Amino acid sequence: MQQAVETTLFEKLGGSAAIEAVVMAFYKRVLGDPDLQGFFAKTDMDKQTRSQIAFLTMALGGPNEYNGRPMKAAHDGMGITEMHFDKVAGHLVDTLKSVGVCDDDVNEVVALIGPLKKQIVSA
Numbered sequence: 001m002q003q004a005v006e007t008t009l010f011e012k013l014g015g016s017a018a019i020e021a022v023v024m025a026f027y028k029r030v031l032g033d034p035d036l037q038g039f040f041a042k043t044d045m046d047k048q049t050r051s052q053i054a055f056l057t058m059a060l061g062g063p064n065e066y067n068g069r070p071m072k073a074a075h076d077g078m079g080i081t082e083m084h085f086d087k088v089a090g091h092l093v094d095t096l097k098s099v100g101v102c103d104d105d106v107n108e109v110v111a112l113i114g115p116l117k118k119q120i121v122s123a
């Protein structure tokens with residue numbers, strides 16, 4: 001009998017080391033974007049990077065060690081528009097592509113992150 005082998009997106013992308021590298025490169029892009037950098041002016045980026053690594057690890061099916069706030073509470077009242085969200089999501093996509101993640105896997109990540117828009121956009 002054949003056994004079902006389920007590979008999580010977390011594993012497909014290369015596990016912890018890959019996610020860490022992606023998140024670091026992602027925030028470089030975000031902080032380099034004049035439309036986005038202001039949101040993070042007072043943010044401890046080391047802490048933010050660790051939190052995002054844990055969040056994405058969980059969202060992509062890896063171990064759940066995320067102990068930050070839920071997405072709505074984390075972003076409430078910041079005046080984030082759909083344009084801001086789409087730019088952040090775009091930087092994530094560009095980062096994934098830049099490290100050689102294939103289009104199918106990038107699309108899977110987009111399908112997971114896209115639905116967060118309604119929790120994150122508040123303006």
Ligand code: HEM
Binds near residue numbers: 044069074120
């Ligand atoms: C693509 C979807 C997004 C995801 C998955 C995401 C994820 C996160 C996570 C995990 C945190 C940390 C929460 C905590 O530790 O309690 C956070 C905080 C934050 N996010 Fe996002 N985020 C997204 C989109 C955005 C957008 C579009 C903006 C603004 C343009 C933004 C700006 C921020 C800021 C300013 C903080 C708080 C940093 C602080 O506490 O100083 N995020 N986000």
